[in-house]
Amino acid sequence: MKLLALDTSTEACSVALMVDDQIVALDEVCPQQHSKRVLPMVQQLLSEAELSLQQLDGLVFGKGPGSFTGVRIGVGVAQGLAFGADLPVHGVSTLAAMAQAAFRTMQAKQVIAAIDARMAEIYLGQYQLDGAGLMQLQGIEQAIKPTALTPLTDAADYVAVGTGWQTYGDELQHWQTARSSSILYPSAQDMLVLAKPAWQQACFVAAELAEPSYVRDEVSWKKLPGRG
Incomplete structure (x- = not known):
């Protein structure tokens, strides 16, 4: 089994x-440089x-949530590479990847992942380790104040993992009893671990079916100035 994963949904590539x-x-943490860095990094590993x-055998991509531009770059690059090499693809949540990293580095069994979503909101997900050593979402991922x-x-x-804990430390004080971690961004290595069962169960899809997960719905966008 040979799988390649990439993620550009946060400040990290x-x-x-x-x-x-x-x-x-x-x-690499390289804000606004993802489109320049991701392909050379792919080529280096290969x-x-x-x-x-x-x-x-397949490509794995970070499907979000995260930066809208970053998520689109990741999905687009994954699709382009997959089309060129006739490979199937599979998307993995960035929040789930950070939760998986907490198990890899800290043996955490329960994780709260929070990414700064701008607009005074965070992307939030709660995860619990299953018997196979994989983080499973409890409830839903959401954009919330x-x-x-x-x-x-x-x-x-x-x-606690993700940039949301730094950006909104005061607002999240009522959850500050959660153990802190140094995990701020998702890593593609954890996406591979989460994607392996999907490959084994033949759940990868054709490149044209790759879909991002923005989490924030249309209603939130209507609150922005200039949008009706």
Whole structure:
């Protein structure tokens, strides 16, 4: 099994390659440079592994939520590479990837992932580890104002990941009992781990069916100046 993953949905640009169960990854924090960096990073990993795109079995992409522009870049690059090499694709949540990173680095079993969504909101998801060592979403991913969140009675059992905890620290004080972490951005290596079962279950799809997950709905956009 040879899978390549890429993510450009946040300030970080991340690419990872899985050959069987061995994973190598490149992660860079490079705001507004994703379109310039992602393809050279892909080429670097493939060259080091002495592989071509055509030798891969599939492509994995960060489907969001995150920056609208960043999510579109990631989906577009994944589609372009997949079309060129006739490969199937699979999208993985950026919030889920950060939750998976908390298990990889901290053995966390419960995670609250929060990314700054602008407009005084965060993208939020709560995750719990399953028996296979994979983070599973509890409820839904949502765009929400931090002040609208209901306090968790068991927040101390969770690990906090993502930029939302830094940006909205004051508003999230009622959840500050959650253990902090150094995980701010998703990494493609964790997307590969989450995508592996989908590959084994033949759930990858054709490149033209790749879909982003913006999470924020149309109603939120109508609040912006100049939008009706």
